[in-house]
Amino acid sequence: MSKTFRAHPLMIFNFLKPFLFILLLPVVRGVIQYSVSGEYDSILHFEIILLIVLLIFGFLRWWCFKLVFNEQNQTITVISGLFFRKIAKINIKKLSSVQTKQNPLEFVFRAVTFRLNTEAGTVNKSDYEFKLSVKASKEVSKLLYGVEEQRVIRYSVFKIAILAATTSSAFTGIIVGVPLINRAGNLLGIAISDMLLNEIASLSQKIETYFPPVVNTISLIFLSSYLVSFLYSLFKYLNFQLVLGKEKIEMLSGIIVRQRTSFKKAAINNVRIEQSLLLMLIKRFAMRVSVGGYGDSKNRSEVVIPLEKGQQIRKHFAEYLPFFKCDTGIFIKPKENPLNKSRFLFFPTIYLIGATVLAIVLGLRFQDFTRFIVFCFFVVGAYILCFAGLCLFECFKSKVDFGENVFIRGRKGLRTCELYCPKENIGEIKLTRFPPDIWHKTCRLTITVRSERADSLCVRHLEYDKVKEIVNNYFDIKV
Amino acid sequence: MKENTLPKKTTTLWQVRILLTAFVLIALCLFLTKLWVYFKIAAIVIAVLGLLITFLYLPFFFKGYKIVLTNDAVVVKYGIFIKTEHIMPYKRMIYAQSFETPLARKFGIAAVRLKAARSYLLVAETEKQSVEAIIDFLAEGERNV
Numbered sequence: 267m268s269k270t271f272r273a274h275p276l277m278i279f280n281f282l283k284p285f286l287f288i289l290l291l292p293v294v295r296g297v298i299q300y301s302v303s304g305e306y307d308s309i310l311h312f313e314i315i316l317l318i319v320l321l322i323f324g325f326l327r328w329w330c331f332k333l334v335f336n337e338q339n340q341t342i343t344v345i346s347g348l349f350f351r352k353i354a355k356i357n358i359k360k361l362s363s364v365q366t367k368q369n370p371l372e373f374v375f376r377a378v379t380f381r382l383n384t385e386a387g388t389v390n391k392s393d394y395e396f397k398l399s400v401k402a403s404k405e406v407s408k409l410l411y412g413v414e415e416q417r418v419i420r421y422s423v424f425k426i427a428i429l430a431a432t433t434s435s436a437f438t439g440i441i442v443g444v445p446l447i448n449r450a451g452n453l454l455g456i457a458i459s460d461m462l463l464n465e466i467a468s469l470s471q472k473i474e475t476y477f478p479p480v481v482n483t484i485s486l487i488f489l490s491s492y493l494v495s496f497l498y499s500l501f502k503y504l505n506f507q508l509v510l511g512k513e514k515i516e517m518l519s520g521i522i523v524r525q526r527t528s529f530k531k532a533a534i535n536n537v538r539i540e541q542s543l544l545l546m547l548i549k550r551f552a553m554r555v556s557v558g559g560y561g562d563s564k565n566r567s568e569v570v571i572p573l574e575k576g577q578q579i580r581k582h583f584a585e586y587l588p589f590f591k592c593d594t595g596i597f598i599k600p601k602e603n604p605l606n607k608s609r610f611l612f613f614p615t616i617y618l619i620g621a622t623v624l625a626i627v628l629g630l631r632f633q634d635f636t637r638f639i640v641f642c643f644f645v646v647g648a649y650i651l652c653f654a655g656l657c658l659f660e661c662f663k664s665k666v667d668f669g670e671n672v673f674i675r676g677r678k679g680l681r682t683c684e685l686y687c688p689k690e691n692i693g694e695i696k697l698t699r700f701p702p703d704i705w706h707k708t709c710r711l712t713i714t715v716r717s718e719r720a721d722s723l724c725v726r727h728l729e730y731d732k733v734k735e736i737v738n739n740y741f742d743i744k745v
Numbered sequence: 746m747k748e749n750t751l752p753k754k755t756t757t758l759w760q761v762r763i764l765l766t767a768f769v770l771i772a773l774c775l776f777l778t779k780l781w782v783y784f785k786i787a788a789i790v791i792a793v794l795g796l797l798i799t800f801l802y803l804p805f806f807f808k809g810y811k812i813v814l815t816n817d818a819v820v821v822k823y824g825i826f827i828k829t830e831h832i833m834p835y836k837r838m839i840y841a842q843s844f845e846t847p848l849a850r851k852f853g854i855a856a857v858r859l860k861a862a863r864s865y866l867l868v869a870e871t872e873k874q875s876v877e878a879i880i881d882f883l884a885e886g887e888r889n890v
């Protein structure tokens with residue numbers, strides 16, 4: 267028995283999206299101009315005809331789109347295309363996640379953006395994205411995952427704010443904020459970016475510190491960018507709910523744009539428990555799961571727990587996710603001796619010496635910029651100290667456990683990371699030896715998960731012979 | 746293990762495609778001759794290449810094009826100068842997608858794209874019935890093609 271679903275008519279306008287600014291807006295402007303002054307440009311005729319043609323094509327493309335759910339064979343068939351017809355048949359078992367998103371416009375028209383994701387999709391794009399009515403979307407979700415008992419976990423605004431603060435960065439703020447400001451400026455015909463920069467420059471002149479005004483300007487730009495990123499993340503995760511079913515995990519988030527992501531437990535490739543610098547201060551962790559072919563960006567993973575104690579995460583999820591069962595006693599970790607400790611601290615020391623020497627040289631060479639150089643040195647120095655702290659964490663806490671599941675603990679950039687994944691999901695095992703490693707008979711072990719996201723974690727300064735022996739026995743391969 | 750070759754229609758379809766493309770390019774070059782006389786040479790080169798590809802390369806290429814369905818994988822063999830053998834295990838396959846252009850529809854044939862994580866295998870245009878059988882087989886996990 268098969269059931270056919272049609273896309274929501276709002277999808278017609280989705281097809282017109284590329285022409286919206288170059289065609290739809292001039293037509294609207296022309297019509298308004300005609301109704302107000304009774305005059306219009308001769309090009310308006312052409313624009314209206316083109317718009318009608320595009321609308322007809324959009325309508326036909328929408329008409330051709332079909333989603334067929336076959337209950338007997340457990341397959342979904344997506345039929346699309348007017349001239350270039352595409353028919354894709356996907357086995358439900360091969361779906362990695364299903365996502366529904368609803369923006370305010372879709373809310374008004376009772377529609378949702380429905381995304382089907384598999385591990386075969388292209389980067390930065392879902393395999394299939396279309397609009398469905400809310401009713402149809404609920405029906406499709408029910409057909410895909412069935413109805414089962416669910417446990418709903420809600421998180422407080424404080425936890426969400428901490429998550430937003432830890433996942434935000436000034437860089438993301440710039441990426442999100444700058445195009446928005448530019449677009450708004452273009453639309454209104456005002457140079458908003460220039461106005462903002464002037465405002466920041468005049469404000470930084472007023473703030474009196476030891477550092478020169480340029481430092482205040484840079485700091486203000488970074489802080490405001492971080493604030494934009496923080497607000498973006500906060501609104502994205504606000505109202506976060508985790509729904510745990512027997513076989514399915516579902517996440518709901520967002521206020522302005524509501525998002526629902528569902529995937530089967532079996533679709534999870536690996537679990538990561540991470541701790542950023544900010545989370546370290548409050549001794550909390552965030553848990554993420556990596557699902558193949560997930561979301562807008564294929565290298566994204568989904569936050570399952572925004573803020574919790576490490577032990578509590580493992581305790582709560584030990585029964586639910588089998589990934590945490592990996593304590594078999596076959597493990598390897600770096601030796602805790604003064605030599606190894608100094609090896610872990612080698613790069614932070616080099617960086618600190620380098621930064622100090624560079625700051626002194628630059629300070630002597632450009633004496634007018636001494637205060638700016640001191641500021642830069644403090645910022646770089648703070649980063650290096652954080653890095654040194656994490657290197658010490660690596661020295662004492664990093665570990666690889668080879669059980670039914672593999673557990674790796676180490677450092678990833680400026681955050682600590684624990685990676686759990688089933689043995690069969692291991693994609694690549696890499697042993698790297700630099701000249702000092704050959705000298706000290708050590709190596710660095712990098713394990714990469716076989717998934718689209720290809721999560722990897724590296725543990726440094728492990729005894730080479732021991733690693734070779736364990737890897738050889740565990741994976742039944744020769745290194 | 747079953748070895749399949751492509752129907753003659755596929756060669757004809759590609760011959761039509763190449764000839765049409767060559768025709769458009771030649772017309773463009775001849776139009777541009779007004780600007781620069783040497784576009785005539787380009788038009789001649791395109792014409793010769795188009796004829797060579799259409800009547801020599803394509804028939805040989807599609808004659809050697811083989812689709813093998815083994816118990817564990819789909820194998821596609823092709824190539825004249827560079828021989829390629831593309832193997833895709835069924836286990837790695839995520840889904841199959843058929844693709845047909847208006848011209849291919851006229852010939853009653855369609856291409857199949859077998860999608861796997863981070864890669865895909867493209868099977869050139871073949872009979873619609875075979876395409877449907879391949880898609881059903883891959884989606885439902887049956888091995889009766």
